[in-house]
Amino acid sequence: MKVQWFTRKEGLPLPSSFVGWVIVLAAAAYLVWKFIDIDSRSHSVSDTLMNFAFQGVIVVGIYVIVAFSTSTRSEETKPR
Numbered sequence: 001m002k003v004q005w006f007t008r009k010e011g012l013p014l015p016s017s018f019v020g021w022v023i024v025l026a027a028a029a030y031l032v033w034k035f036i037d038i039d040s041r042s043h044s045v046s047d048t049l050m051n052f053a054f055q056g057v058i059v060v061g062i063y064v065i066v067a068f069s070t071s072t073r074s075e076e077t078k079p080r
Contacts, residue, residue, distance in 0.1 A: 013067030
């Protein structure tokens with residue numbers, strides 16, 4: 001049985017179930033919390049953005065791996 005938490009529409013994995021939405025909201029909440037944490041310890045804007053970019057790439061990478069491994073194509077984008 002294939003788990004379907006996400007649906008790919010035009011190449012983007014969008015949540016299609018409750019678990020998918022929980023994953024999206026958890027990732028967004030983690031990134032907001034991490035930005036505030038990094039910003040509180042940084043001395044400049046560039047310091048904040050450089051440290052946050054690394055965290056963002058990791059979280060987005062994990063999201064993409066989970067989303068593409070638990071998704072199917074939507075009916076509009078399937079080749080005929």
